[in-house]
Amino acid sequence: xxxxxxxxxxxxxxxxxxxxxxxxxxxxxxxxxxxxxxxxxxxxxxxxxxxxxxxxxxxxxxxxxxxxxxxxxxxxxxxxxxxxxxxxxxxxxxxxxxxxxxxxxxxxxxxxxxxxxx
Amino acid sequence: xxxxxxxxxxxxxxxxxxxxxxxxxxxxxxxxxxxxxxxxxxxxxxxxxxxxxxxxxxxxxxxxxxxxxxxxxxxxxxxxxxxxxxxxxxxxxxx
Numbered sequence: 001x002x003x004x005x006x007x008x009x010x011x012x013x014x015x016x017x018x019x020x021x022x023x024x025x026x027x028x029x030x031x032x033x034x035x036x037x038x039x040x041x042x043x044x045x046x047x048x049x050x051x052x053x054x055x056x057x058x059x060x061x062x063x064x065x066x067x068x069x070x071x072x073x074x075x076x077x078x079x080x081x082x083x084x085x086x087x088x089x090x091x092x093x094x095x096x097x098x099x100x101x102x103x104x105x106x107x108x109x110x111x112x113x114x115x116x117x118x
Numbered sequence: 119x120x121x122x123x124x125x126x127x128x129x130x131x132x133x134x135x136x137x138x139x140x141x142x143x144x145x146x147x148x149x150x151x152x153x154x155x156x157x158x159x160x161x162x163x164x165x166x167x168x169x170x171x172x173x174x175x176x177x178x179x180x181x182x183x184x185x186x187x188x189x190x191x192x193x194x195x196x197x198x199x200x201x202x203x204x205x206x207x208x209x210x211x212x213x
Binding site: 012013015085 | 156159
C-alpha cells in the first residue's frame with residue numbers, strides 16, 4: 001500500500017498548485033515516505049515538454065519534474081483518457097509516466113493511505 | 119455596446135464551457151488567456167469555440183509549450199493586440 005498519493009489536476013502557471021504539489025512530493029520522498037504521483041485532467045499539462053514559463057514571468061518548476069526518479073518517486077501515473085481528450089502523447093512528456101485507464105487509476109489511487117489533491 | 123469577453127480558467131468539459139458562456143451570442147468577441155488557452159488546443163472544445171470571434175494570447179500558449187489545434191478558429195494575438203482589442207470594445211466582461 002502506498003503511503004501518500006499526490007494528485008495533479010490543474011494547468012500550470014495560472015496558479016501555484018503544481019509547484020506546491022511538486023515541493024510536497026519531493027519533501028515527502030526525501031523523508032522516505034513512499035509516494036505515488038497521479039496526473040489527471042488538466043494536470044497532465046504540467047508534464048509537457050517545451051514549456052517556457054519565463055515568457056509570462058512565471059517561475060519554472062517544470063524542469064524539476066525530472067528530479068522525481070532521483071528522489072525514488074517511481075510511481076508516476078498519468079490518465080490515458082485525459083491524454084486522449086487533450087491530444088497529448090507520451091512522447092510529449094518531460095519524464096516517462098505510466099498511462100492508466102480511469103478504472104486502473106482509481107484502484108491505484110484508492111489503495112493509498114493518504115491522498116492529497118492539487 | 120460592444121463587449122470584449124475574457125476567460126482565464128479552463129472549463130472542465132465542453133458542456134461546462136457552454137454553461138459558462140451561456141449569455142454570449144454567435145460572433146461575440148472572446149479572448150482566452152492564462153490557463154484558459156489550453157482549451158484552444160483541444161479538438162473537443164473547437165465546436166463550442168467556433169461560434170465566437172476567438173482570440174488567444176500567444177505568450178500564454180508559448181509558456182505552456184502548446185500550439186493551437188488543427189482547424190482552430192482562433193487568432194493569435196500578443197499583448198499589443200490585447201490592448202488594441204480592449205480599445206475596440208466599449209466594455210470588458212471577465213467570465
